[in-house]
Amino acid sequence: MSTSGLVLVLLTAAVxxxxxxxxxxxxxxxxxxxxxxxxxxxxxxxRLFLEPRFTTGFVLYFLASVIWFxxxxxxxxxxxxxxxxxxxxxxxxxxxxxxxGESLTRRQVLGLVAIxxxxxxxxxxxxxxx
Numbered sequence: 423m424s425t426s427g428l429v430l431v432l433l434t435a436a437v438x439x440x441x442x443x444x445x446x447x448x449x450x451x452x453x454x455x456x457x458x459x460x461x462x463x464x465x466x467x468x469r470l471f472l473e474p475r476f477t478t479g480f481v482l483y484f485l486a487s488v489i490w491f492x493x494x495x496x497x498x499x500x501x502x503x504x505x506x507x508x509x510x511x512x513x514x515x516x517x518x519x520x521x522x523g524e525s526l527t528r529r530q531v532l533g534l535v536a537i538x539x540x541x542x543x544x545x546x547x548x549x550x551x552x
Contacts, residue, residue, distance in 0.1 A: 423501050427493055427502065428505075431502055431506050431509070432509060434486050434490045434506055434510075435506055435510045435513055437485055437486040437489065439514050439517055440482055441480070441482035441486060442479070442514050442517070443521050444475045444482065445475075445480065446518075447475045447476075447479075448475035449473075449476060451473050451475060452472070452473040452476060455467075455470060490506070504541045507541060508537075508541040508542070512534070512538065515534060
């Protein structure tokens with residue numbers, strides 16, 4: 423993976439993490455989200471998009487997608503995607519613990535380590551982890 427590709431993957435992960443945290447904060451501030459009938463779903467969506475934190479998170483998710491398009495246009499997907507997933511997975515988990523006070527048990531940490539180790543194994547490229 424090129425240096426610019428790595429930087430863009432890390433940027434995508436950071437923006438995606440911020441988006442997820444803002445989306446969650448916005449959903450909570452808007453009173454939640456429910457899918458019922460068509461009218462209820464539309465009301466719920468309007469309520470979400472009127473919440474600035476949700477809307478900002480939504481825009482950041484779109485921005486992360488645009489950055490990601492550049493990555494997959496120039497880098498090997500089989501290397502870039504596992505790196506993106508592992509970074510995002512770790513950052514969102516840490517962000518949820520820090521921002522929302524979510525608990526993280528020892529078993530969850532071990533599971534996270536196992537998943538990250540698996541991602542590292544499948545993304546090894548020419549003898550080094552991507």
